[in-house]
Amino acid sequence: MQARERLPAKGERILSLRGVTKRFGAVSALTDIELDIHAGEVVALVGDNGAGKSTLVKVLAGVHQPTAGSIEYMGRPVTLDSPAKALEMGIATVFQDLALCENLDVVANLFLGHELSPWRLDEVQMEVRAWTLLKELAARIPSVREPIASLSGGQRQTVAIARSLLLDPRIIMLDEPTAALGVAQTAEVLNLIERVRDRGLGVIIISHNMEDVRAVADRIVVLRLGRNNGVFTPETSNQDLVAAITGATENSVSRRQGRLAAEAGGTTA
Template sequence: MVQTDTIVPEKGSILLRLSKISKKFGAVSALTDINLEVRAGEVVALVGDNGAGKSTLVKVLAGVHQPTSGTIEFCGQDVSLDSPSRALELGIATVFQDLALCENLDVVANLFLGHEMSPWNLDEVAMEVRAWTLLKELAARIPSVREPIASLSGGQRQTVAIARSLLLDPKIIMLDEPTAALGVAQTAEVLNLIERVRDRGLGVIIISHNMEDVRAVADRIVVLRLGRNNGVFEPDASNQELVASITGATENSVSRRNERKAGHTETTGSTL
């Protein structure tokens, strides 16, 4: 068993390495020879079209699905993520898109849902203090830890879900579409929160279709296409490069728009 709780990763050290991970469902290959590295203190964005394999890969890392082949290294040791509890035990936390919050319960109850017996043992005062401390560390804009989830905004709910995932001090947190359906202000709030999580030295994996959000926080952008790796990009990569890698087509609306702009600039410049 890997005792990752005794390991304090240095910023920039490799926390997670996937080597040739494949996943088949019967005759269907959802993932083929996926390679991925995540380092401490960095945000890795996982992007791709629908059906690219992003959700399957997240579920493999969350222990929901087991890979058909390939190896997973965590903190330098080969591991088997054979269940969600094993992934959590190692230090891989996941916030899925539906957040899995109970709207009728308050913030404290949601943070500790499933963790009441350890180590807080239903101590309401200790749980409330821990909740306030964690939310304060994240500079979260939550009016009260006794506020029902139903009364919170989308951004605040996402904050509670992320805070809950940090409760057991994971080393990697995965966020599935964290800004989906959020307004401009709420999106900015969540992106700031992601940066603060990164600053705590965690590795962060975000899955998103929003390229602007990805550029705002990602240190690297990993593209999946048809269940395979299809490029690793810096955040300053052009939209044309990213769209071409995601879709597999070099000729697309972005490239045509860039060509029109270039042609317009040349025409305008020639008349000056």
């Protein structure tokens, strides 16, 4: 395995995509995508179903190879031709299904396939490392010997994220990290994302929940029909975000805001 890249300084550009295009036969899933990811920031990828979000993440994860365009990592051109290559370079992905083994405990899931000793499992050292990492993340896990099946959705997401951090990545991508979670579990995962950002990593999240996006994202990148359709801040109005995502300036959000503005004007008159 090649030596891992140095830890980038906060704000330094880690990843840069220029003109990335992905075609599946006659279908163009991505067209001329431009994207930059910096150390210590959370970038949210948002868009309607079929906008190209999952395809873009799979390109960055090495699952799909782009048809055209270039990718730079730490200032150098790279080819992400396999998931192993992406992991080796420091790009980790937590997909929505989490890929956890429910019959195994937290320690076993964290180190599955990456045991500390190739010939003999060092259970004590693995348990110590697991506790150390989970404490650094302020994770609410009752015990590292607890089976995954007994954990909540938020705790399972925490274990999946912690597992990716054991590989010492520079970028972590999270696919719908708060999907199907309750209010308390969602808050737990959002707090965890902030702590991962504070460790100096670049974080990419895919989410349909605009409130979650606003809570943690530093930038919001909108994809529409496989193309870039704007970069926004968390302070951007719902009307502008909905318009960028759907391509329609007239929608329920804009109509409601118009009614509220009209009512306010009538009250002050």
